[in-house]
């Protein structure tokens with residue numbers, strides 16, 4: 001379980017409070033108005049921002065002593081973090097070994113991950129030769145290989161068209177299901193939340209609220225969510 005224990009997060013004069021738990025294996029949408037603190041919450045889990053008060057636990061372990069690289073998670077940001085001078089296969093291989101000295105078996109796993117996202121023909125291409133959707137797939141393939149128990153998505157697919165975005169989110173959700181990973185995804189689209197996430201965390205008014213059942217929350221939204229949704 002991922003536990004926010006009396007956590008306060010500060011960014012300049014902005015403060016966000018969180019005090020709740022997320023069950024292992026849940027898929028959770030993080031929604032709320034622009035500037036409300038969704039990225040702040042994800043950054044704290046990722047280890048880019050330390051809580052000012054309180055602690056974040058994963059499976060009972062305080063994450064404070066672990067730097068971002070040592071945390072049991074993979075993260076997808078909007079820019080997909082691809083290195084332009086490396087090939088598609090090398091970009092994916094980084095998920096296994098940062099020095100890219102892959103064994104035969106590791107190379108085979110890279111090929112398998114590329115096949116899983118339908119990019120086997122692009123293994124030797126550079127990111128600049130790919131479309132936006134293909135770049136997103138490379139980032140997903142890297143995530144598939146790392147197979148970490150916590151998957152964090154900070155709107156990585158917002159630049160894609162609706163159909164492609166749906167397809168990519170489904171792919172990530174399938175990977176999370178296959179591996180039993182816990183998925184936290186920021187989204188501005190309530191339909192994404194409905195499709196992928198059984199639970200929703202609303203971030204509004206300086207608070208990240210405990211997870212609600214997504215269906216219930218969207219069908220009969222509490223006041224802050226209704227204001228955000230405009231219903």
Ligand SMILES: Nc1ncnc2c1ncn2[C@@H]1O[C@H](COP(=O)(O)OP(=O)(O)OP(=O)(O)O)[C@@H](O)[C@H]1O
Pocket residue numbers: 011012013014032033034035036037038039040041203
């Ligand atoms: N480095 C920083 N220094 C000071 N304030 C910051 C910093 N980063 C973010 N903030 C402030 O923290 C607040 C929360 O920002 P955050 O990016 O978490 O919001 P968000 O909900 O993800 O927004 P959006 O949906 O627009 O991406 C905002 O008011 C923002 O101005």
